[in-house]
Amino acid sequence: MNFDSFVGNKSAVRAVRMAAENGGTGHAWLFCGEAGTGKKTLASLFAQALLCGGGEAKPCGRCGACLKFLKGAHPDISVIRKPADKSFILVEQIRKVREEIYIRPNESEYKIVLIENADNMNPAAANALLKVLEEPPAYAVFLLTADNERKLPETIVSRCRTVELFAVPLPEAKDWLSRRMPGADPAELSAAVLYGGGNLGRSLSFLEDTAVRRGYEQALELARALTTRREFDVLEALAPFEGDRSGLLRLMEDFDRLLGRVAACKFRTGQTDPDAEALSARISPLRAAALHDTLDELRSALFYNANCALTAALLGARLKTVMETV
Numbered sequence: 001m002n003f004d005s006f007v008g009n010k011s012a013v014r015a016v017r018m019a020a021e022n023g024g025t026g027h028a029w030l031f032c033g034e035a036g037t038g039k040k041t042l043a044s045l046f047a048q049a050l051l052c053g054g055g056e057a058k059p060c061g062r063c064g065a066c067l068k069f070l071k072g073a074h075p076d077i078s079v080i081r082k083p084a085d086k087s088f089i090l091v092e093q094i095r096k097v098r099e100e101i102y103i104r105p106n107e108s109e110y111k112i113v114l115i116e117n118a119d120n121m122n123p124a125a126a127n128a129l130l131k132v133l134e135e136p137p138a139y140a141v142f143l144l145t146a147d148n149e150r151k152l153p154e155t156i157v158s159r160c161r162t163v164e165l166f167a168v169p170l171p172e173a174k175d176w177l178s179r180r181m182p183g184a185d186p187a188e189l190s191a192a193v194l195y196g197g198g199n200l201g202r203s204l205s206f207l208e209d210t211a212v213r214r215g216y217e218q219a220l221e222l223a224r225a226l227t228t229r230r231e232f233d234v235l236e237a238l239a240p241f242e243g244d245r246s247g248l249l250r251l252m253e254d255f256d257r258l259l260g261r262v263a264a265c266k267f268r269t270g271q272t273d274p275d276a277e278a279l280s281a282r283i284s285p286l287r288a289a290a291l292h293d294t295l296d297e298l299r300s301a302l303f304y305n306a307n308c309a310l311t312a313a314l315l316g317a318r319l320k321t322v323m324e325t326v
């Protein structure tokens with residue numbers, strides 16, 4: 001993979017490519033954007049390009065440095081991520097980085113630290129990182145990724161050059177997905193593209209993760225239940241979530257995205273959306289907006305620890321009220 005094969009986000013790609021080609025990279029970069037938009041992929045490409053010893057088009061993918069990088073064996077890069085059994089990146093992990101960063105690079109001009117989901121650092125870890133960002137050695141490059149950069153202390157963000165990544169246009173997402181999964185059924189591919197809404201990671205998870213697919217189907221069931229006006233259908237669609245807070249949050253998120261598609265399907269050109277079109281007969285854009293507001297309100301309540309079973313019941317009741325009054 002190289003910068004040309006990175007889909008969409010041209011200005012972000014241009015920024016890191018120019019920095020990799022011309023040097024003067026700056027010591028800290030923050031790649032931010034929704035999960036699934038390619039932050040880690042672009043940060044890794046940038047790291048590989050900085051380490052690459054090949055010709056002008058870096059990363060070349062063939063030189064010794066690239067081959068070591070691709071095997072995860074290059075000595076001048078370390079990758080920090082939250083331990084699988086912990087909720088945060090720990091201060092011990094960052095302290096180790098601080099100790100090692102002052103040892104000069106082995107093979108290249110740079111010593112790179114890639115911190116995945118840096119927004120998962122606990123405050124002590126963030127403080128430790130801040131100290132090294134204040135006075136980094138000349139060869140050090142820190143690459144941070146974050147789904148939500150607002151969770152990072154401003155003192156860290158202000159020391160980073162920010163690269164923001166976005167969803168890509170649906171046709172580009174479709175091209176990329178068809179190349180990536182050449183054997184996939186075209187209807188499945190279309191469904192995955194619509195589910196992702198231009199977020200490639202999300203589209204891929206729709207094809208590869210049955211739990212994601214099931215979640216979408218449950219959101220679709222809830223939407224269909226609202227349009228039948230049968231009390232029991234809505235209760236049935238929400239029943240599995242009475243004791244499942246994270247499942248309910250996910251359902252609300254999936255349902256909300258589906259509403260966005262329903263509201264947009266009348267204006268969409270070139271891409272049909274059968275699920276959303278079927279719902280749009282009963283859910284006008286105005287209704288979709290009112291349903292969205294209701295979801296927003298209950299989602300914050302649930303986030304701040306409202307009772308899960310009660311929220312599920314309230315959600316059903318409030319959504320039905322919108323269907324009857326808006």
Ligand SMILES: [Zn+2]
Nearest residue numbers: 052060063066
């Ligand atoms: Zn190379």
